[in-house]
Amino acid sequence: MSKSIAPVTPQAELPLGKSGKKGQRPQRAPGEKNIWQRLNNQKALILMSLPFVIWLIIFRYIPVFGWTMAFQDYKPQQTFFEQEWVGLKHFQDLFNEPQFFRALENTIGMGVLGLVFGTLAAITFALLLNEMRFTKFKKLTQTISYLPHFVSWVIVANIVTTMLSVTGPVNGLLTSIGIIDGPINFMARPGMFWGLITTAEVWKSTGWGAIIYFAAMAGVDPQLYEAAKVDGASRFRQMWHITLPSIRPVIIVLLILNIGNLINIGFEKQMLLGNNIVADRALVIDLYALNYGIGMFRYSFGTAIGIFKSVISVILIVIANTFAKKIGEGRVF
Amino acid sequence: MKKRKSLLFMLLFASFLVLAACGNGGSEGDGGADGEGPVTLTLYNEDGEEKSFDDPVAQKITEETGVILDIQYPVGGSDESVPLMIASGDYPDLIFAKGDIGMLIDAGGVIQLDDLIEERGENLQAMYGDQLDRLRNSINDPAIYQVGTFGVQDVPLTTSGTFQLQLEVLRELGYPEISTLAEFEEAIETYYEMYPEINGEPTIPLTLQGSDWRWLITVGDRATAAAGHPGNGQWFIDSDTGETTYKFLLPEYREYFEWLNGLNAKGLLDPESFTHTQDTYISKISSGRVLGLADEDWNIGDARNALIQADMEERTYAPLPVTLSENEQHQALKDYGFAGGWGIAISSTTEHTDLAFDFLDWMASEEAQILLNWGLEGEHYEIVDGERVLHEEVRxxxxxxxxxxxxTGVGYYVYPFPQWGTGAVDSNGQSITVNTREQVIEDHLEPEQEALDAYGMDLWIDWFPQTEELSISEHGRAANFSIPSGSNIQIILQRADDITEQRITQAILADPADFDTLWEAMLDELDAAGVEQLNEEMTQLTQDVLELWGGDVQ
Amino acid sequence: MMKTRKITVFDIVLLIMMLGVIIVTLYPFLNILAISLNNATDTARGGIHILPRDFTIANYTEIFGGNANLLSAFGMSVLRTVVGTITGIIASTMLAYTISRRDFVFNRPISFILVITMFVSGGLIPEYMLIRDLGLMNNFMVYILPMLLTAFNVIVIRSFMDNIPMALTESAKMDGANDFTIFWRIIIPLCLPVIATVSLFLAVGQWNNWFDTYLYARGNSNLSTLQYELMKILDNTNVSQGAVTSGNAEFIARQTNPQSIQMAITIIATVPILLVYPFLQRYFVTGLTLGAVKS
Incomplete structure (x- = not known):
């Protein structure tokens, strides 16, 4: 969105996001210089980033050498030069596997649901809690809400199945207020599985996910609220027109990163909450990779799946990033 | 602000000093190195747990062999340990790798033991006797790389993995004969009608635990038991020809699951059998309201303990020799012979090859077996009238x-080392293990004894076809065959298992009218997954094992 | 800071909603606590919610009694968490600052290679070999170096820096401040909320990690961490599938119910790190940073 000076909203006064939201900064600092001069001027910046670039190369890029495994019939007992090269065989195997596409579909389905509802829940929670007056209570709620993040999925799965069991409290409640006629075995409904996972995920991660938005809200200039109050803006209007726009850059950046991570949803919750009845909806890529790749010590096949996921992730994040830049809403790179 | 910053850096600096100190503490001593004092051998135990080698039994082992074991194991159940071991070349001295041994052999990480056994393995030779061939690796590489793990002469005194009924149900029904599925069904149905509630909660006639890997033991393997087949994992093996079939293709299995389907339709099967977690499953059984079970006994130990603690001994279970009909023989007491397959290997990088081997050989001696099973004389047991008797507090x-x-170490080091087995006797004719017939009888609960008396039996195993009536397996248990990682068999088997676990579950829960259609559809899916090839390759593997173990090779 | 205003309906509704959130999120923890304080065998019967039925502290004494190493492991956990968080936050903010500067020549290339690392990993074996070849095995640095940076944290910090008014840094430059001074004197104080947040992420990541101890530091008992020791205790309570197929089934059947021990372990493992958050909350007060700098 273009930075129109809209007098109605106090947005114009916002220092946040002023810093040239988009990539195009009109001029460079004092005068255009040639590259060497600029490098010379930026010695401090280069010095500050160089050690970490080296770190990235050593700790994050050198191990990617392991990707060669995907093009070999890798055996751990052989040295690199003894491995047998097989080209794209493992990728072909992968794409010939009908189960894999089902896993891909489920992964993306649950990934999208988790992303949408997870983000919405965290932002809503942060916004509402930010409006809370009673400071002590506010801090208490904040602290308690992040507890579920520390509970392992094994324990969560136990609690969820107990709550949702045929004789459990949820069925009891729904039956007594007449929403359903008889108890539903929620765990045995393939159509409900994605929703179940998403609900559990939202419950577990909302408080944790909101922390970053709390931090962002701490950066909002209080003068904006004062000005809004003078104008007689309601609390909702303040939320909508001050708080939310102020944290928008953070929201966008997190969205872009999470879109890149759409496919990396793990397998633990699906494995623990899933069962043979809902298996068609519960199989995800990481579980498939475990059962048919690493679990059988098929390193090459497992690596091929990893590469496939990386490629998808990079494509997704580049698209998201380009899109965000196009509409003028921040960037990741 | 400034002050805080310098504090931060001091903290940082101090930590780096500490870590430098830690770094130096790096390699811990290897124990007394050459000649003097005991030597520490590292043992990777895939089934291990945190344990220091300093209990009375361990001290005695060190005294006799000069070996201290440093036991390593995959913490948190990590599967990656053996591949990392191979990739890095850092092997421990002794390795118990279970099914991963094949990778270690390929990698040259473990040594052949044939010559050592011949030259200095008196105890191992004596222990394995004519079963020594069962240790051999494969038809193409018939060397011995590992020793141990399973008992050589196992004679069961208890069963596991049968259908079970609450003792109270048997008592209420006047201790009827129950040996077929129909009789089992009738018993739970009758009792269920009499007592729709137990302790104020609804009665559950039969529950299973089919929501995780336990599907294999409470659903899949119970079909095998009902069919009167021996336990060979996912396989049925024709013992004459070695022909091996993926078991769920067989009509007996269809019959069993059709019965479960009928049970479900009648409301006799817990509707949550395939969705509840293990903890919920155990809590249902512990509440005393589950009439029948089909599970391995070790999977329900917690529930049994809880029932006893809650004074509901009559709600514990009796094992029943239930099969599809009168025509099958229950195989609970089958003798599989020495199972082979798994064992402890010596790494190719150890500096103590002879010592490690002598240690393993000593573990197979009579002296060691008595020590491992009974502990120390005077400390854990006494000899009364020439017989070993455990101290009461030990028992x-x-x-x-x-x-x-x-x-204490008592009984702790039996598995996975070489062991004589539950049926073995020492040179005086006494049982090598602490479990004797008399002891099992003594341990019976009161209502259990009552039931046994009513049926006129001493032990529950008296109810089952006896070991002598059942042939000895010439190929051990197929579940222990070492299947090469990443092979066709492994991949197709995984696919087939994925299909059967899902489709059979769905068929059991379906309307009985749909059962046949679903079953046929599953067979088609299995066909498409390559189950025919699976059977062929597995048959070859079984025949190889039969040939290898027959001792004709070399 | 906020002048007292009258409590509106909005506030009441909000209060009730948040009470709901508290109930829903607190329950599992109370449940875990109750089970951890309940007799292990009795727990098998199920039905325990927020109060223990058969109270005991035996599950805790069993954990502490069986492991003399726990205290020093706790110390190591604290140390790695403190050092790892401090080094991690310094590294992340420095790198974030350089790539937040749009005039920086290498801004885009560095951002790109950084973000890519979020989605690309060589797998366990190459990483293991790298750590070994760098000589980091059984060295404290193995807790610090490989976890120094995560792309996610750096990008999040940068997104905050992007919002700092350019005027502030420009004017500092006019006064002759160099890039490092700007970073230290202006950027860092303005970024305190996000630094607090990322510190929390780093601290929790450090605290919870036991797998690197197992992979890279198990040969040095001085480096054992609380999570690793607890993981080993948890293993001791679990039934091993392999052991049960042997003649030892009778021994296995006598194992106590692991559920109560498991819950006690969860409590011991998480309570120390839970205490970190309340200390960071003071950085989340609206207007804290800008107000401080502007005045």
Whole structure:
């Protein structure tokens, strides 16, 4: 969105996001210089980033050498030069596997649901809690809400199945207020599985996910609220027109990163909450990779799946990033 | 602000000093190195747990062999340990790798033991006798790389993995004969009608635990038991020809699951059998309201303990020799012979090859077997009238305290080392293990004894076809065959298992009218997954094992 | 800071909603606590919610009693968490600052290679070999170096820096401040909320990690961490599938119910790190940073 000076909203006064939201900064600092001069001027910046670039190369890029495994019939007992090269065989195997596409579909389905509802829940929670007056209570709620993040999925799965069991409290409640006629075995409904996972995920991660938005809200200039109050803006209007726009850059950046991570949803919750009845909806890529790749010590096949996921992730994040830049809403790179 | 910053850096600096100190503490001593004092051997135990080698039994082992074991194991159940071991070349001295041994052999990480056994393995030779061939690796590489793990002469005194009924149900129904599925069904149905509630909660006629890997033991393997087949994992093996079939293709299995389907339709099967977690499953059984079970006994130990603690001994279970009909023989007491397959290997990088081997050989001696099973004379047992008798507190400890074995070492080092087995006797004719017929009888609960008396039996195993009536397996248990990682068999088997676990579950829960259609559809899916090839390759593997173990090779 | 205003309906509704959130999120923890304080065998019967039925502290004494190493492991956990968080936050903010500067020549290339690392990993074996070849095995640095940076944290910090008014840094430059001074004197104080947040992420990541101890530091008992020791205790309570197929089934059946021990372990493992958050909350007060700098 273009930075129109809209007098109605106090947005114009916002220092946040002023810093040239988009990539195009009109001029460079004092005068255009040639590259060497600029490098010379930026010695401090280069010095500050160089050690970490080296770190990235050593700790994050050198191990990617392991990707060669995907093009070999890798055996751990052989040295690199003894491995047998097989080209794209493992990728072909992968794409010939009908189960894999089902896993891909489920992964993306649950990934999208988790992303949408997870983000919405965290932002809503942060916004509402930010409006809370009673400071002590506010801090208490904040602290308690992040507890579920520390509970392992094994324990969560136990609690969820107990709550949702045929004789459990949820069925009891729904039956007594007449929403359903008889108890539903929620765990045995393939159509409900994605929703179940998403609900559990939202419950577990909302408080944790909101922390970053709390931090962002701490950066909002209080003068904006004062000005809004003078104008007689309601609390909702303040939320909508001050708080939310102020944290928008953070929201966008997190969205872009999470879109890149759409496919990396793990397998633990699906494995623990899933069962043979809902298996068609519960199989995800990481579980498939475990059962048919690493679990059988098929390193090459497992690596091929990893590469496939990386490629998808990079494509997704580049698209998201380009899109965000196009509409003028921040960037990741 | 400034002050805080410098504080931060000091903290940082101090930590780096500490870590430098830690770094130096790096390699811990290898024990007394050459000649003097005991030597520390590292043992990778895939089934291990945290344990220091300093209990009375361990001290005695060190005294006799000069070996201290440093036991390593995959913490948190990590599967990656053996591949990392191979990739890095850092092997421990002794390796118990279970099914991963094949990778270690390919990698040259473990040594052949044939010559050592011949030259200095008196105890191992004596222990394995004519079963020594069962240790051999494969038809193409018939060397011995590992020793141990399973008993050579196992004679069961208890069963596991049968259908079970609450003792109270048997009592209420006047101790009927129950040996077929129909009789089992009738018993739970009758009792269920009489008592729709137990302790104020609804009665559950039969429950299973099919929501995780336990599907294999409470659903899949119970079909095998009902069919009167021996336990060979996912396989049925024709013992004459070695022909091996993926078991769910067989009509007996269809018949069993059709029965479960009928049970479900009648409301006799817990509708949550395939969705509840293990903890919920155990809590249902512990509440005393589950009439029938089909599970391995070790999977329900917690529930049994809870029932006993809650004074509901009559709600514990009796094992039943239930099969599809009168025509099958229950195989609970089958003798599989020495199972082979798994064992402890010596790494190719150890500096103590002879010592490590002598240690393993000593573990197979009579002296060692008595020590490992009974503990120390005077400390854990006495010899009364020429017979070993466990101290009372030791027996109680072994029976009631989960940590007793780990704390004292009594019984702790039997598995996965070479072991004589539950049926073995020492040179005086006494049982090598602490479990004797008399002891099992003594341990019976009161209502259990009542039931046994009513049926006129001493032990529950008296109810089952006896070991002598059942042939000895010439190929051990197919579940222990070492299947090469990443092979066709492994991949197709995984696919087939994925299909059967899902489709059979769905068929059991379906309307009985749909059962046949679903079953046929599953067979088609299995066909498409390559089950025919699976059978062929597995048959070849079984025949290889039969040939290898027959001793004709070399 | 906020002047007292009258409590509106909005506030009441909000209060009730948040009470709901508290109930829903607190329950599992109370449940875990109750089970951890309940007799292990009795727990098998199920039905325990927020109060223990058969109270005991035996599950805790069993954990502490069986492991003399726990205290020093706790110390190591604290140390790695403190050092790892401090080094991690310094590294992340420095790198974030350089790539937040749009005039920086290498801004885009560095951002790109950084973000890519979020989605690309060589797998366990190459990483293991790298750590070994760098000589980091059984060295404290193995807790610090490989976890120094995560792309996610750096990008999040940068997104905050992007919002700092350019005027502030420009004017500092006019006064002759160099890039490092700007970073230290202006950027860092303005970024305190996000630094607090990322510190929390780093601290929790450090605290919870036991797998690197197992992979890279198990040969040095001085480096054992609380999570690793607890993981080993948890293993001791679990039934091993392999052991049960042997003649030792009778021994296995006598194992106590692991559920109560498991819950006690969860409590011991998480309570120390839970205490970190309340200390960071003071950085989340609206207007804290800008107000401080502007005045």
């Amino acid at each position: 109680v400890g072994l029976n009631t305290d989960a940590n007793y074995g780990r704390d």
